[in-house]
Amino acid sequence: MEATTVNDYPNIEDEEWRLFQQRNRTHQPKAENCLRCVHFQRKCDHLDFEQMPVIETRGNESIVQCMNFTVKQ
Secondary structure (H helix, E strand, O other), rough: OOOOHHHHOOOHHHHHHHHHHOOOOOOOOOOHHHHEHHHHHHHOOOOOOOHEEEEEOOOOOOEOOOOOOEEEE
16 A cells, blocks of 8 residues: 655645544545635535545545535635
8 A cells, every 4th residue: 555645745734634644535535625625624524535536546545526625715
């Protein structure tokens, strides 16, 4: 299994990285989108990322396009 590190996400803050790692799923939303989303402060672990379109694969991890992503104005 390929390790995912904070260096894979250069724009992500330490706190968001910690939360991102806690989810421990095989499908993850694109972190850059999370940072730009109006729902950034919301806990999104209720979303079914496994059913969202895969846009990238890193080892055993699939990066998905979150269907609830909405750009901040």
